[in-house]
Amino acid sequence: AMLADAFGRDAEGASTFAADSTRAFEVETLELARKQPAFVASLEATLDAFLESGKQRLELNPMPRVQRKTVHELAKCYAISTISKDHEPRKYVTLYRTELSEWPSVRLSDAAKATGEAVAAADHAPCLWELCLHDVTCSEPVLRHALSFLDNEYSLQWAKKKDGLPPRVLLTFSSEQVARD
Known part of the structure; x- marks a missing residue:
């Protein structure tokens, strides 16, 4: 917090690269991340734990279509393959580790914190x-x-x-x- 103050930045705000990282995600995904930050934090923690576990496959709980779409998009950042299974309302996503699976350089939770002004500035940079x-x-x-x-x-x-x-x-x-x- 003291370092953020020294640079005139909000310690709870977006990172320096957050505005530029919004380009990695679809607008709908960023909107969901802003409306449901707890879901995104939980999803990122699940993906992190999956990589740490060494498991090859993980089935997630059933969830609404918009959340499944976010899982698929965010998993790409981790180079994790995904597939949706079953029928509504029990439809769920299964994650599959690949040889390229790794932690992303861009986090959806960080990108979601970027303000409209910061994103516009990054677009014109x-x-x-x-x-x-x-x-x-x-x-x-x-x-x-x-x-x-x-x-x-x-x-x-x-x-x-x-x-x-x-x-x-x-x-x-x-x-x-x-x-x-």
């Missing part, structure tokens, strides 16, 4: 160039040293994997030219 580095085995200082020729015209966002595997790093460049250099 210059296009940034992104490169995702998988299974990074060096430390952040070593990677920053290797990128020092870019004169800090980039940002790094580390996504540590909870299963002890090497992390993924999102490398964002300030322009296409910097990315191509």
Whole structure:
């Protein structure tokens, strides 16, 4: 909270990347996340626990169509396959782990906190160039040293994997030219 105050930010508000991350979700999904934050928090916790468990399959409880749609969309961020089964009103979603399943760099709960003003500003912001580095085995200082020729015209966002595997790093460049250099 003190750090947020120092930067003039609301500690309970959206993260710096939240406005830009709204692009990862459909408008209806963001609306549901804003109206039902407890459902989204529970769903994210369920997906996190599923990845931690090592299980290959998980059946969720029956839920309304709009919530199932959110499950399918959010599961894509985790690279988890899904399928709906049964008939209404007992229809439910089954999750399937894939070789690519991992924790997302974008969380629906964060994106839902973004205000309309922040989203509009992100939509008018210059296009940034992104490169995702998988299974990074060096430390952040070593990677920053290797990128020092870019004169800090980039940002790094580390996504540590909870299963002890090497992390993924999102490398964002300030322009296409910097990315191509």
